[in-house]
Amino acid sequence: MLRYTIRRLIQLVVVVLVLSLLVFSWLRALPGGPASALLGERGTEESRAALSKQLGLDQPIFVQYFKFLGRALTGDFGNSTGVQPGDAVVDIFLQRFPATIELSAFAMLIAIALGIPLGYLAARKRGGLFDNLSVGGSLIGVAVPVFFLAYLLKYVFASQLGWLPSAGRQSAGLDATRVTGFFVLDGFLTQEWDAALNALTHLVLPACALATIPFAVIFRITRAAVLDVLNEDYVRTAESKGLLGSVIRRRHILRNAMLPVVTTIGLQIGALLAGAVLTEKVFAFPGVGEALAIGFERRDYPVLQMFILVAAMIYVLVNLLVDLSYALIDPRIRAR
Template sequence: MLRYTVRRVLQLVLVVWVLSVLIFAWLRSLPGGPVSALLGDRGTAETRAQLTEALGLDDPIFVQYLRFVGRALTGDFGTSTGVSPGKPAMDLFMERFPATIELSIAAVLIALVTAIPLGYVAARRRGGWLDNTGIVGSMIGISIPIFFLAFLLKYLISIKLGLLPTGGRQSATIDATRVTGFFVLDGLLTREWDAAWDALRHLFLPALALASIPFAVIFRITRASVLDVMDEDYVRTARSKGLAGRVIRDRHILRNAMLPVVTTVGLQTGALLSGAVLTETVFAWQGIGQALAIGFERKDFPVLQVVIIAAAMAYVLVNLLVDLSYAVIDPRIRTAQKGS
């Protein structure tokens, strides 16, 4: 198990290193280089020369890369030029990161608590109305664009019915105490129940929109995996022995069907940032997804650097946790690791 963990951590380090090389190369492949990207059409020959010297772009490329990595390791990605001009990119990221994590956790929870039970029940009642409805619903969830679903939910539930807020993380009239940056959790920790409830009402619609694709994928994988396990000999043997239905479900079906589901959950969790960009933009959710969209629009490369690197690290960390969870779910993996 220890060797397995070390190998996965080394793979994570390798992925992050490759990503740093790609981002470094991308910045220098921009039309006119970073100087033109930062100055735009306003730069004169003199200002371009000054900025080139200030950024160290006249040094050897290997020296520039080492400087880039050194600054990244200390959290120095430069100052925002478009999203929040004058603010250090790392500070801006740390301010907005809890918002995206809160939204992603809510979306994953919505997907998990609905998709796994529905996928299991649909598989047990294969061909029934619930199975057919779930299949149609999952196909719609996969095919409908997130930004369209977000606009649709916002229009129907917020604008037409007035049941939930149209955007933002919390009402401006709420005087809430900030502790962690997670607005719902902050309200619970400080016992400001009105602030927690208001933050939860703001959170629900964007989380529901963001959960559409994870729900659809997890439902279909759960259903297919449960169907495969139900046809295994050990499940039929357990039934012939007269074991209780709950024991068969928990120990024999769900436990063995969870491996592909865990893989899918990990991949979907890591990929939530791509959906968060659109969801946060529609609902004016001030997270890193919105910052990424604004950064591309305004060519804020310091912000783009930190967001892209952090998103990639979050993705590989999630997949590391998924790989390690295999050994907990499937005893055969633990045995294989001991043998190796």
């Protein structure tokens, strides 16, 4: 297991380096460039050239990249020019990252809590009314764009019915103690139950919108995996031996069906970051996704550079954890 882990860690480092080079080169190739973004529309050719020389943008791309890499390794990603002008990009990320993690975790909890049980039940009742309805619902979940569903939920449950808040992480003016940056957790730690409940209600609509695609994917993979396992000889043998249904489900069906589901969950966790950009923008949720959306609008290259790179690193890291868990579930993987 240790050798397998070391090999995957080496692969992770290589992937992150390649991603950093791609992100750096892509941002430098965008129209206008960092100098134009800083100076705005009134900047002259002379001022752009002077600023480019000052920032080292006139140097070869690989020289710029290695300088960027050196600063990045020390945690220096520069200052924001559009999202929060003048603030260090690292500080902006640390302020907003807990919001995105809280939202993504709640969304994934909804997707897993609904997707796996419903997928299992649909497989057990294959061809029935419940199976057909749930499969149709999962198709709708994949087909409907996240931003459209977000606006729909916001219009119905916030604007029309007034049941849930339409924006933000907590109500303005609420006196809440900040401990970790995770508002729901802070409310529990400080026993400020009104603050925890308020933060939780602000999570419901964006989390439901964000959870639709992961739920649909997890449901369909779970259903397909359980159907495959139900047809295996060892399941029929266990049933013929008279084993309890709970034992067969736990030891023979769910354990073997979870292998592809675990992989799918890992991939969907990484994909949540992409969906968070649209969801956070719709609900004015002050997380990493909203900062990325604002950064694209205002051409905030330092923010885009760091946030995209960190998002890619998280995606790669999640996949590493999935691979390790996969190896723990199925020992055959370690030998490959």
